[in-house]
Amino acid sequence: MNAKIKELQNEAATFTAKARTIAEKAQAEARPFTAAEQADYDDAVGKAKSYLGQIKTLKADEAVLDQAKGLAARIGTPLGSDGHGGGVPRAKGRVGLAGKAGKELASRIADGMVDGQKALLPSGTAHAGVPLLPEVVELGHPSNTLLDALVALPAPGPTFKALVQRQRTNNAAPVAEGATKPTSVFGLEEIEVNLEVLAHLSEPTPRYWFEDNDALQVFVQDELVRGLRDALEGQVLEGDGTRPNLQGILTTSGVQVQAFTTDVARSVRAAITKLETAGHEDNHLVILSPADWEKAETARAEGSGQLEAVANVTERAQRTLWGVPVVVSNALPNGTGLVIDREAVVVYSDNVVDVRWSETVADDFEKNHVRARVESRYAAVVSKPLGVVRVATAATP
Structure with a gap:
């Protein structure tokens, strides 16, 4: 075989x-x-x-x-x-x-x-696949999610140190013989990072349902893992950093900001320029809410009446703006987008998603019910805040 x-x-x-x-x-x-x-x-x-x-x-x-x-x-x-x-x-x-x-x-x-x-379904423990990929996925298809597009690494421990670069000043210059060489500033800061638990339970389910339905256990586990992944994406974007919340991209200090210009596409283009000016010249990623992506996708070129982002509306457009891959995320609020260097954000995990089945929660045993708990531990680090631009995708009212 x-x-x-x-x-x-x-x-x-x-x-x-x-x-x-x-x-x-x-x-x-x-x-x-x-x-x-x-x-x-x-x-x-x-x-x-x-x-x-x-x-x-x-x-x-x-x-x-x-x-x-x-x-x-x-x-x-x-x-x-x-x-x-x-x-x-x-x-x-x-x-x-x-x-x-x-x-x-x-x-x-x-x-x-x-x-x-x-x-009959026993109490016990299993392990689901870790909902993170060990390396960045090349985005050539719209089905990719934000977590698939970011760097994912195993955490060295439940608490560890990470370096964040909040500034970069290049002072390299010609120097006369015997003169003092200029000093460049890299703006490194050491921070402490803690893995935080993300978890949830299934609703109590009659034990015999699992006996009578072959696929129910797999279905429940997959739904719980999918929910864990959605929660993780929300935390990676908007976690406020107050434990047990993760430190999200939008709440990290030092990220760049791009005000709204005339439309979503032009605002994103201005953000790309900011990344390039800061030395992040490639490996970019655009993150938009579904509503903001719709605005970008259905915008019409001035005078021509043609859609800017779609060559043919009968086909699903390849998700790119200005040649940069776009990820659509339901966890991102309307009116706010991100343009990032994909290597500026790292998601750490303990490399296991724990699935535990039990009959001992509340009065489950007396009612012959079973429920599952799914949990794992994660942390997010924006290691290069200058490689992130927060984009306003709508005018302030």
Whole structure:
């Protein structure tokens, strides 16, 4: 099976490279995709995702089989080639190791299975995937979120030191022989950073719902992780820095400010100039609320009547302004945008999202209810405030 996974990985890499080449060509020429490019791009992305999905399924099969073999060894049940106990029947309504939903559940609750059957949902702990990527993702498609676009690093500990550059003054100059050399100012400041807990619970759910619905446990966990991610994005943008809140981008001292000009697009362009003037010449990212992005996308060029940001309204525009990728965030208030150097903001985490199931909250045990808790720890650091420009996207009333 390893050889098959390797083959699929090569195919996925091929089509990913094809999509990236198309996106980079359009970006380099500061234009949206042509109809042919959009079709080729969508086809390449679709095929890459298909191969990745097959890889995920194969890896899940391997993991489930390994878990089942280990469990069988502990209870003395021989395994057939299909990964189930030989000739052991499965009770109606219980989840075995067959089927996609069963595989997903089994990989998370294998310790609660007996003879290939899922017992009633036990209290226990699992780990979901960390909702942060270890490196910046190249933005060639509108589906990227803010958290995907920022630098994400594992925290060295629950409390650590970070350096923030709040000033840069370059005094390099010609110097006569024997004269004192000028001193440049880098404006570094050491700050203490604390990982803060972000968490929430699911509502109490009848225990037998999990027994009767194979996919419910996965659904609840995924919803909780998605909610945790949304809360993290809000904190990264607007956290006020008062513990347990994170220090958000908008509340960090020393960031640049751009007043509203005539429209969203021109205000963003002025902010780009401020970044470039401060020495942040590339790797920019524009962050707008959905309403402000709509204003930018539907603005019309003066005199021509043509939309400025969209070549053809029947196609979904590539999200760029002035050749800079745009991320749309529901956590950003209308009337406020950001233009940032993507490496000026770092999100730290403890590299694990803890998922814990319990029947001991309030009177859940008496009512035969189960609920889940999802939590993780994060911190955000704007290491280069001059690499961030807060943009007013509307005139002050």
